[in-house]
Amino acid sequence: MIANLLEQLSSAKLYDLSQAYYPGMPHYPTHPPFLYSLTKQHCDFVNPGGGSSAADAIAMGTHVGTHIDALCHFSCDGKLHGGTPAEGRQSWERGIEEHSIETVVPIVRRGILLDIAGYRGVDVLPVDFTITPECLHEAAVWQGVDTRAGDVVLLRTGWARYYAEAARYIAGVCGPGPELAGARWLSSHTPFAVGSDTVAFERVPSPSMEVHVHLLFEMGIHIIEVLNLEELARDRVYEFLFVGAPLKIRGGTGAPIRPFALAL
Numbered sequence: 001m002i003a004n005l006l007e008q009l010s011s012a013k014l015y016d017l018s019q020a021y022y023p024g025m026p027h028y029p030t031h032p033p034f035l036y037s038l039t040k041q042h043c044d045f046v047n048p049g050g051g052s053s054a055a056d057a058i059a060m061g062t063h064v065g066t067h068i069d070a071l072c073h074f075s076c077d078g079k080l081h082g083g084t085p086a087e088g089r090q091s092w093e094r095g096i097e098e099h100s101i102e103t104v105v106p107i108v109r110r111g112i113l114l115d116i117a118g119y120r121g122v123d124v125l126p127v128d129f130t131i132t133p134e135c136l137h138e139a140a141v142w143q144g145v146d147t148r149a150g151d152v153v154l155l156r157t158g159w160a161r162y163y164a165e166a167a168r169y170i171a172g173v174c175g176p177g178p179e180l181a182g183a184r185w186l187s188s189h190t191p192f193a194v195g196s197d198t199v200a201f202e203r204v205p206s207p208s209m210e211v212h213v214h215l216l217f218e219m220g221i222h223i224i225e226v227l228n229l230e231e232l233a234r235d236r237v238y239e240f241l242f243v244g245a246p247l248k249i250r251g252g253t254g255a256p257i258r259p260f261a262l263a264l
Helices: 002-010 133-143 166-170 180-187 210-218 230-234
Strands: 013-016 035-040 055-059 067-069 107-115 152-156 193-196 222-225 239-244 254-256 260-263
Touching (some): 107 133, 180 210
Parallel strands (some): 107 152
Antiparallel strands (some): 013 260, 035 055, 107 239
């Protein structure tokens, strides 16, 4: 069994869907930035045999870089997904005690890329572009793919190309994405998760963040942000095996994830 699985996987092409972490990287302004420093350099301490080690430390928000939102990331009218009141289920030291990120098991699911920028014939969608239900449907037809229950559905806007330029990527918290109608089109296909290459997934600015409320709170669908989908789009890989696992942070509202796609 293992030999057969390894033989199948050996012919698959692997695509890294994550972005790098580094000081100065783009981050949503309401979340803490990524901080990094060496804490021990080589030769600070030398072992008797001449060897030495280096070490480092990081500090960051859980919604920085390529990450996945737990269902407890958003509430509505004081209630979490499923109707549980947030009051009494949250604390500074324990986080959120329901639908937190440690409840998300490692993800191994069918993945679908909807290349909205490619369908529109552009490298990058305009900053104010709204991904409508019609756009989602037409892109799926153009690519010849369907969306099924339990999928991970990823939307490419092309904004990953701006990732190395933090100010341009954040763009004053403006960017393309679906509004509520587009989110409802996605949720009607009952995916496990949706994601995109932007910092906010939904079209921003969005004062009420209605897409996040709809997907996370109302529908129980996870959101993955800050993906790199350029190589998938370049090779026109629209269907693949999506694999990724968030850090197991007890009580966390989200966590970094290292996702990749396997295309056979």
